Amino acid sequence: MALLEVKDLHVSYGAIKAVQGISFTVNEGEVVTLLGANGAGKSTTMNTIIGVVKAASGEIWFQGDNIAALPSHQIIKRGIAVSPEGRQVFPRMSVTENLRMGAYAYSDKSLIDEGIERAFTLFPVLKERNTQLAGTLSGGEQQMLAVARALMGKPKLLILDEPSLGLAPIIVKEIFSLIKEINAMGITILLVEQNAKMALGVSDRGYVLETGRIVLSGDSKDLLVNEQVKNAYLGG
Amino acid sequence: MLLQQIINGLTIGATYALVAVGFSMVYSVLELANFANGAFYVFAPYIVVLLYASMGWGFIPAFLIAVLATGILGAMMDRFILTTIRNHKAQTSSSMVATLGVSTVIINGLIAVFGSATRSLPNAVNIGRIYIGSAIMTGNQLVIIVMSVIIMAVLSIIVYKTKLGSAMRSIAQNQVASRMMGVNVNRIITVTFLIGSASAAIAGTMVAMYYGSVDTTLYTSVSVKTFASAILGGIGSVPGAMLGGVIIGMLETFVAGYWTSAYKDMIAFIIIIAFLIFKPNGLLGHRKLNKV
Ligand SMILES: Nc1ncnc2c1ncn2[C@@H]1O[C@H](COP(=O)(O)OP(=O)(O)OP(=O)(O)O)[C@@H](O)[C@H]1O
Numbered sequence A: 001m002a003l004l005e006v007k008d009l010h011v012s013y014g015a016i017k018a019v020q021g022i023s024f025t026v027n028e029g030e031v032v033t034l035l036g037a038n039g040a041g042k043s044t045t046m047n048t049i050i051g052v053v054k055a056a057s058g059e060i061w062f063q064g065d066n067i068a069a070l071p072s073h074q075i076i077k078r079g080i081a082v083s084p085e086g087r088q089v090f091p092r093m094s095v096t097e098n099l100r101m102g103a104y105a106y107s108d109k110s111l112i113d114e115g116i117e118r119a120f121t122l123f124p125v126l127k128e129r130n131t132q133l134a135g136t137l138s139g140g141e142q143q144m145l146a147v148a149r150a151l152m153g154k155p156k157l158l159i160l161d162e163p164s165l166g167l168a169p170i171i172v173k174e175i176f177s178l179i180k181e182i183n184a185m186g187i188t189i190l191l192v193e194q195n196a197k198m199a200l201g202v203s204d205r206g207y208v209l210e211t212g213r214i215v216l217s218g219d220s221k222d223l224l225v226n227e228q229v230k231n232a233y234l235g236g
Numbered sequence B: 001m002l003l004q005q006i007i008n009g010l011t012i013g014a015t016y017a018l019v020a021v022g023f024s025m026v027y028s029v030l031e032l033a034n035f036a037n038g039a040f041y042v043f044a045p046y047i048v049v050l051l052y053a054s055m056g057w058g059f060i061p062a063f064l065i066a067v068l069a070t071g072i073l074g075a076m077m078d079r080f081i082l083t084t085i086r087n088h089k090a091q092t093s094s095s096m097v098a099t100l101g102v103s104t105v106i107i108n109g110l111i112a113v114f115g116s117a118t119r120s121l122p123n124a125v126n127i128g129r130i131y132i133g134s135a136i137m138t139g140n141q142l143v144i145i146v147m148s149v150i151i152m153a154v155l156s157i158i159v160y161k162t163k164l165g166s167a168m169r170s171i172a173q174n175q176v177a178s179r180m181m182g183v184n185v186n187r188i189i190t191v192t193f194l195i196g197s198a199s200a201a202i203a204g205t206m207v208a209m210y211y212g213s214v215d216t217t218l219y220t221s222v223s224v225k226t227f228a229s230a231i232l233g234g235i236g237s238v239p240g241a242m243l244g245g246v247i248i249g250m251l252e253t254f255v256a257g258y259w260t261s262a263y264k265d266m267i268a269f270i271i272i273i274a275f276l277i278f279k280p281n282g283l284l285g286h287r288k289l290n291k292v
């Protein structure tokens, strides 16, 4: 059984049909990439999975339950965490307070201490800046904080929406090697990326989204050599 | 004379501070100016008048029931009216008008039940008075100052040291991200209203006791002073609201004491206008700190 199964999902913003009947699965232990141009509906799909945006129709199965109608606070409790597009850190909270917010859905204190320690090991720069207000961090540091915050609750499914956006190439490399590391910790990852080459490089499978529909899917190694993908996302 | 003015100013300032903290907490989670807050402030002492002065309850149970009832009233206003407005993704101004509506209903309801004449509230705190040099601090004043300080300390601990407070602050900073962290945003906002309304109830009852009476016209002046305190301190800031309340209370006491009480209530208006023009973030308010 898949960890996450999205079935015929439709999402609209008023008259705008952002997602028009997509279906895909993420199996336990996998890294799955969602590729697509700007406005294809990737973030909408992510936000619908965690309940921040509500589906017009369709099903979202997580660990055997349809969570499509649940409020986000109940979905998060079930073990899904997100590092959202645009980082969305809490600007007037310190780095440590932001991390604590990442474990908000859980009350286990040892989980929080463990999570903070793990975050500081994965991102030493966050440790150096643990008392600094998140709003004063650099863009890259905020991105690391967003990923670290999402890891706090040791989620079963980690959703990363464009974690490399706006980062220097060297940091991008770091982020992607980190994705592998996180996956090796036993966390399943659903990754949204513009950087198709890097994303397919770390993932097992991928889906290509175009104007709200899935137009292509397959193993990452096949997608990497696919002509359509090459032309659209790998610069020819 | 000076010392006496300071004692009087601190007393009234402490109550303004307490109302303003509750008002500011609500403001910061929703960016909503809750016009019903002043009505809650007036509502609670009427409940005390009913239970304590009319029905002969003990003061403490009457007071506790009044605070609880007012808190629940505030929570219900959010749960049944404002939550619905939020879920329809309406403008904040719709919610603001709704709170104005609720305040009108409460005030008119009070007039319908209790009449528009001033109702007296016999003093329940008879613990004598303290002489400080030539100045006097009454038992009432002492209770008001001590209670306000304790409650504001508790509120600060809630806001800055508890998980509930983290949730409130996270909502104030980024509501969508709060939901992504698993915060039950609507519930936290309702709890914030409960706390804010209960704070207004405590302040209103203490002030009514202080003056020995309550009447519905207090609504307007307390609303203006709450806004003034919050704006002076930096709207949305808890320490700012405390500072703002004390400053306004002091200023108007000094104006009344050394000049004329006719201008006393004008101070709040002057401060609102001056700060909105020259220092809209107030004394302790934060500037936008939000890199994209
Ligand atoms: N809150 C909103 N209100 C109205 N339309 C929206 C909203 N959010 C997204 N859209 C529209 O829905 C479509 C899909 O947007 P979405 O953000 O899901 O795209 P995306 O694939 O994540 O793009 P990008 O790569 O630029 O992040 C776009 O046409 C966008 O304009």
Ligand SMILES: [Mg+2]
Binding pocket: A042, A043, A044, A085, A161
């Ligand atoms: Mg996006």
